[in-house]
Amino acid sequence: MLKSVFSSCLLLLASLLITTCSGTSAGKTSYTVMVYMCGSDLESENGAATADIEEMLKIGSTTNLHVVIQTGGASEWKNDQVKADKTQRWLVEKDSLQMLAELEPVSMGQSKSLSDFITWAAASYPADRYILIMWNHGAGSVDGYGADELFDNALLDLKGIDQALASATSTAKIRFEMIGFDTCLMANIETASIAARYADWFVASEELEPGHGWNYTPVLASLVTNAALDGDVLGRIIVDTYRDQAASEGTDGAITLSVVNLKKIPALVSAIDAFASSVQLDGEIPLHLARARNKAEDYGNDRANNSFTDMVDLSDLVKQLAREESFGKAAAIDEALKEAVVYRIGSESTPVAAGLSIFFPFRDRDSFAERVKKYATNPFPESWKKLVTDYSGLMLADTSGIEFDKGEPEEIDEDETNYVSRSGKKNTTKGKVYRAGIDSKDFAQLASIYMVLGRMDRQNPDKFVMLGIDSDVYLTNGKVSSDFEGEWVTLDGNFVSMYEEDENDEGYVYSIPAKINGKTVDIVVTVDKKDGNYKIQGASEGVDPKTGIPSKQFFRLKKGDRVTPLFATFNIKTDKDGFDEGTAFVYDEGRLDLKKLPAGEYLIGFLATDMAQNDSMSDFKTVEVH
Numbered sequence: 001m002l003k004s005v006f007s008s009c010l011l012l013l014a015s016l017l018i019t020t021c022s023g024t025s026a027g028k029t030s031y032t033v034m035v036y037m038c039g040s041d042l043e044s045e046n047g048a049a050t051a052d053i054e055e056m057l058k059i060g061s062t063t064n065l066h067v068v069i070q071t072g073g074a075s076e077w078k079n080d081q082v083k084a085d086k087t088q089r090w091l092v093e094k095d096s097l098q099m100l101a102e103l104e105p106v107s108m109g110q111s112k113s114l115s116d117f118i119t120w121a122a123a124s125y126p127a128d129r130y131i132l133i134m135w136n137h138g139a140g141s142v143d144g145y146g147a148d149e150l151f152d153n154a155l156l157d158l159k160g161i162d163q164a165l166a167s168a169t170s171t172a173k174i175r176f177e178m179i180g181f182d183t184c185l186m187a188n189i190e191t192a193s194i195a196a197r198y199a200d201w202f203v204a205s206e207e208l209e210p211g212h213g214w215n216y217t218p219v220l221a222s223l224v225t226n227a228a229l230d231g232d233v234l235g236r237i238i239v240d241t242y243r244d245q246a247a248s249e250g251t252d253g254a255i256t257l258s259v260v261n262l263k264k265i266p267a268l269v270s271a272i273d274a275f276a277s278s279v280q281l282d283g284e285i286p287l288h289l290a291r292a293r294n295k296a297e298d299y300g301n302d303r304a305n306n307s308f309t310d311m312v313d314l315s316d317l318v319k320q321l322a323r324e325e326s327f328g329k330a331a332a333i334d335e336a337l338k339e340a341v342v343y344r345i346g347s348e349s350t351p352v353a354a355g356l357s358i359f360f361p362f363r364d365r366d367s368f369a370e371r372v373k374k375y376a377t378n379p380f381p382e383s384w385k386k387l388v389t390d391y392s393g394l395m396l397a398d399t400s401g402i403e404f405d406k407g408e409p410e411e412i413d414e415d416e417t418n419y420v421s422r423s424g425k426k427n428t429t430k431g432k433v434y435r436a437g438i439d440s441k442d443f444a445q446l447a448s449i450y451m452v453l454g455r456m457d458r459q460n461p462d463k464f465v466m467l468g469i470d471s472d473v474y475l476t477n478g479k480v481s482s483d484f485e486g487e488w489v490t491l492d493g494n495f496v497s498m499y500e501e502d503e504n505d506e507g508y509v510y511s512i513p514a515k516i517n518g519k520t521v522d523i524v525v526t527v528d529k530k531d532g533n534y535k536i537q538g539a540s541e542g543v544d545p546k547t548g549i550p551s552k553q554f555f556r557l558k559k560g561d562r563v564t565p566l567f568a569t570f571n572i573k574t575d576k577d578g579f580d581e582g583t584a585f586v587y588d589e590g591r592l593d594l595k596k597l598p599a600g601e602y603l604i605g606f607l608a609t610d611m612a613q614n615d616s617m618s619d620f621k622t623v624e625v626h
Helices: 005-022 040-044 048-057 111-124 158-172 189-195 216-225 231-249 262-278 287-295 314-323 330-340 365-375 382-397 440-445
Strands: 031-038 065-072 087-093 096-103 129-135 145-148 154-156 176-182 199-204 257-261 311-313 341-345 357-359 410-413 432-437 446-456 463-470 474-476 479-484 487-491 499-503 507-516 519-528 534-540 562-571 577-581 592-596 600-610 615-617 621-625
Touching (some): 031 048, 031 111, 031 145, 040 048, 040 145, 048 065, 048 087, 048 096, 048 216, 065 111, 065 216, 087 111, 111 158, 154 158, 158 189, 176 231, 189 199, 189 357, 199 231, 199 262, 216 231, 231 341, 257 262, 257 330, 262 330, 287 446, 311 314, 314 330, 314 357, 330 341, 365 382, 410 621, 432 600, 432 621, 440 446, 446 479, 463 499, 463 600, 479 600
Parallel strands (some): 031 129, 129 176, 176 199
Antiparallel strands (some): 087 096, 145 154, 199 257, 257 341, 311 357, 410 432, 432 479, 446 463, 446 600, 463 562, 474 479, 487 592, 499 507, 507 519, 507 562, 519 534, 562 577, 600 615
């Protein structure tokens, strides 16, 4: 939603005042903004690129500001000017697009396509300063940027981005004031270290971005008012107006965006190099490092579908190492990071996001070999690439898992227990407690443990239907326990399944797999540790099955939406998993409650994951609910 005229004026006045104080160099009074817009499914399905072009058209180009776009990569465009079967270049004028070039379609996931666009734009619209904005999907530092629908969802990896920038800046003899990614997951140190060779400032998001992305109207308006703005001030305007638009759209529950001073990146990379060189693996996974990685906030997760990007917040990783009393050379990383990230925002589901992430393989065990091989092609210190390669290799070599005592969990009366859960909750149940033993040698290896509640499918006795998992269990004297009173979680009175996505100092982040008006999503829920209050932040479409990269669609649930709960299933005979649909209902207040389950037999067990990400399941106990 656009700001009011009054608010926009205040914003522009503030930018002028900040610029005056920052001592921007005189004479640099013109900008060329290059937008590399690979439309992808964001445009063909939702018209997101067209919406952002319309934001740009409200301002357009002026004598001192030229906004040029290259369009491509979408099978359909939601406007009557851009052609899907051509690569086109445009000048954005106020209220109109002027086509400057029409080419045969080229892959937007190709390095040469990006470098040709930059070279052409710099030659066609020379300026004192240049900005490059990469618009599309982002998949982190392994897969990079893109998803061109016309070329098999081609992605431009970091090596390709580096080659394009090197070629274009050398040919055009320019350096960028700013490089920005209006995408998901590209605020990472690996991408920033590449950008630092060709630009002074960097703006990107650690976590997923909502479909509306940046708000281009006030950003371009600030440059029209003062084309002498430097990247620091402009970056802050991008971040603030992005946050404001997300708040107005109801998508601010899971956002991040940061402004990075790229001149400070070499020192940060050097600190990471020194830390990685100091880590000794000695043939086994160091528990202090594994525990720190396990606890640190990471991004782009879709736990219900077992899909992870393994992009972890760099600052939180260092902080967790300090808690493990293993700070060492990681301390220098923290100091350099604080110097590099000059401005940032987070949200209730990303409370510790400090501005830059880094690839550290941990959760996506099934893809370690492939992803680490891809990652090794990145222009980044060999010490870090060797660390993640060796670390993931040790994880794959460890196949033992957590060992539960044999036999089904025991059922004990509540008066025999006096437990405190990992969240600090005392056991006060009036029902039963179910308890399983864990081998003492495995306790230190626990990364996560959950109580699992499910039932056998009434139509297919070989299919197990998981109602959900509860992470708030009790760990006491070599035992894991959970109370159960025959109740489960409901949304507006309807049973749903919930999965813990993340835990941090402030609280927990959960996902509820469901369909909203026919779209498969994860409903994101945050729970405050202090008071136990919850908030439904919105819905994310998770990982796109066509491209394998996280979707950019995050939206607010509205009263009247049709919700169909999804429950994970596993077939004992065929080893196939999937999801069953529950009974659909109409979303109302978004209220979460516990409700008595229908009478019948249910199964209770425990699921444990060790530091090598091996999953182990205890036997199940049959429980009768009356």
